[in-house]
Amino acid sequence: MSQRTPAGMELVDNLTTLPDLDEPNMLQSLNARYVENRIYTRTGPILVALNPWQDLNLYGNDVLHAYRRKNVDQVCIDLL
Numbered sequence: 319m320s321q322r323t324p325a326g327m328e329l330v331d332n333l334t335t336l337p338d339l340d341e342p343n344m345l346q347s348l349n350a351r352y353v354e355n356r357i358y359t360r361t362g363p364i365l366v367a368l369n370p371w372q373d374l375n376l377y378g379n380d381v382l383h384a385y386r387r388k389n390v391d392q393v394c395i396d397l398l
Contacts, residue, residue: 323347329354333361 321338328347330336336343344361348368351359357368357376 329356331359333359333366 323336323338323343323346327337328343328350330347333339333344333347336347348359348366351357352368352370355370355374357370357374359366
């Protein structure tokens with residue numbers, strides 16, 4: 319039986335650092351991050367992105383221009 323993640327610990331950047339990595343705790347963490355407009359997290363090497371259904375103004379023209387005209391492989395290398 320898993321324990322609920324204590325309040326304040328659910329805003330982790332990597333879900334694998336949760337005390338109990340199970341579906342209820344992952345959903346609790348994702349919900350807490352969604353409420354805070356922190357739509358990106360990860361589970362180990364896997365990116366988890368929540369769709370906020372609104373513009374959060376996370377990307378300015380500088381970010382857009384940095385990745386324009388690059389192929390997907392190069393963008394992935396740049397992000398690592």
